[in-house]
Every structure is written in structure tokens, then in C-alpha cells.
Amino acid sequence: MRQNPNHRLLGQTCIVTGASSGIGKEVALAMGRDCANVVVNYITDAEAAEEVAHQIEINDSIAKAIAVKADVSKEDQVQAMFQTAKQHFGTVDILVNNAGLQRDAEFHEMTLAQWQFVLDVNLTGQFLCSREAVREYLRRGKVDYSCALGKIICMSSVHEVIPWAGHVNYAASKGGVMLLMKSMAQELGPKGIRVNSIAPGAIQTPINRDAWETPEALNDLMKLIPYKRIGQPADIGAVAVWLATDESDYIHGTTLFVDGGMTLYPGFTTNG
Numbered sequence: 001m002r003q004n005p006n007h008r009l010l011g012q013t014c015i016v017t018g019a020s021s022g023i024g025k026e027v028a029l030a031m032g033r034d035c036a037n038v039v040v041n042y043i044t045d046a047e048a049a050e051e052v053a054h055q056i057e058i059n060d061s062i063a064k065a066i067a068v069k070a071d072v073s074k075e076d077q078v079q080a081m082f083q084t085a086k087q088h089f090g091t092v093d094i095l096v097n098n099a100g101l102q103r104d105a106e107f108h109e110m111t112l113a114q115w116q117f118v119l120d121v122n123l124t125g126q127f128l129c130s131r132e133a134v135r136e137y138l139r140r141g142k143v144d145y146s147c148a149l150g151k152i153i154c155m156s157s158v159h160e161v162i163p164w165a166g167h168v169n170y171a172a173s174k175g176g177v178m179l180l181m182k183s184m185a186q187e188l189g190p191k192g193i194r195v196n197s198i199a200p201g202a203i204q205t206p207i208n209r210d211a212w213e214t215p216e217a218l219n220d221l222m223k224l225i226p227y228k229r230i231g232q233p234a235d236i237g238a239v240a241v242w243l244a245t246d247e248s249d250y251i252h253g254t255t256l257f258v259d260g261g262m263t264l265y266p267g268f269t270t271n272g
């Protein structure tokens, strides 16, 4: 079925976690441009989240958006966010598990608190949000505006497969996201719920400022990217929207790498 490319998500509601900055912000704006109603989740920066919601409404008057504060690692706050979403928009159709962070340290110096914090937000947060989404999809039942009963998109990373020295908590969390996503996909596919991941490479956002802020750092980074440019949040926004539409309805249980070729082992380019 062909749909207007700018109205592909009309009538659907999307929750994007960690949407006040970086990739989440661009995913939220892109969902709004395709006419989804958007819950712009944030944890600290209310003003930035309100601005994202405002941008969605002025960019496209059909889409509605609200900013909702919740810590994705806290069960009660996640449940309250879904309640608010349902009160405002009736139901939820798309979840983008985007919130994530890093607390880097050399392995022998990593504290339990650093390990636990990253796992709590990056992995447990995706479990808690996905579980609430699935509960809502099952409660609400089939709709006529989407092939799937509901969609879940997990923001993973190339580090779901590339080991990362100095970042073992982060790499372990994203490796966990990979099998969380695949196991959910296996279990929930028969119920009509479509589950996938996006694995960004290096995307220019606040999380990895050190990697692109100086010309030297950017030059080093380019050695890891065969396509020779740093990714932009909009690169991920476009893919997330497509993964939420019926155009990708047969994509299920897959990680889409959006990385300019970072997973092609570029170190072997001249020394195979």
C-alpha cells in the first residue's frame, strides 16, 4: 500500500526516550514530520524537551507533542509516562528506546556504581519501556492504520558487536540490548509486535563530543569510517521513521547498522 511519504505515521503515537538532545531529538522531530503524535521523554532538560515538542507542532500542525519527564531506569516513572501518553493520545503505537549514556573508566578502575548506572539506564531502561509498550499493544489490540500491533525500536550501537576497551559497561549494555531485542522479537512476533534495533556508528552528538570536537580527534575518527564522514542525528531519524512505517513491515528482529561502514573492519583496508 502506498502512503503519502510525509503522512506515513498519521494517527499513530510514538514515545521517544531521551528526546531532549542528540539522536532522540532528531528521531522525535522526524516522527512528527511524518505526522505521528510524539511523547518527548526527558530526564533533566525540561526546557529543551518543551522546545522539541513545540518544534514538532509548528513544523506540522497535524502532529501533536508533549514533553514528559521520566527516568527510564525507574519502573514507577516509566509506568507513569505511559499513563500520561495514553491519557493524551489514547494509546501508544511506536516506542523508540533511545535514552542512553556512558560512564567510561579503565576496567580495573571502574566502580560498581559506574557499571550499574550504565546497565540500569541502557539495558534495564529498554526492558522497562518495552514491557510497558507491549502491555499497551496487547490491551489495545489490532488497529487498521498499521500492519503491526505495535512497534519497538531499540537504539543500540556498533558496540553491540565491536568490543570497546575503556567502555566495558557501555559495550556490555549494548550487547545486552542486542539479545533483548532479538529475544523480544522471537517471543512477540507471533503476537504481531515488530521489534528491531538501530546500531549507530559515530553520530555527532553530545555523548561523543571528545571524538569530533578537535580536528585531530576528527581525523582519528575518520580512520574508523570507510565512508569518511561523521554521522548526523538526522541520518538516524530517517531510518527510525522508516522502521516504524509499514514500508518496513517485513523487517523483524534485525539490527540496522547506520555507521558509514564502521563495522567493515576498516583497519584491514591496507593490510589484509
Ligand code: NAD
Pocket (backbone or CB within 6 Å): 017, 018, 019, 020, 021, 022, 023, 024, 041, 042, 043, 044, 070, 071, 072, 073, 098, 099, 100, 101, 121, 125, 155, 156, 157, 158, 199, 200, 201, 202, 203, 204, 205, 206, 207, 208
Ligand atoms: P545524548 O547524550 O545527546 O542523548 C542521550 C539522551 O538520553 C539525553 O537526552 C539524556 O538526557 C537521556 N537520558 C540519559 N539517562 C536517562 C534516563 N535515565 N532516563 C531518560 N533519559 C535519559 O547522546 P546520543 O548520542 O543522542 O545518544 C542517544 C542514543 O544513541 C544512546 O542510546 C546512545 O548509546 C546511542 N548511540 C549514540 C551514538 C553516537 O555516536 N552518538 C552511537 C551509537 C549509539
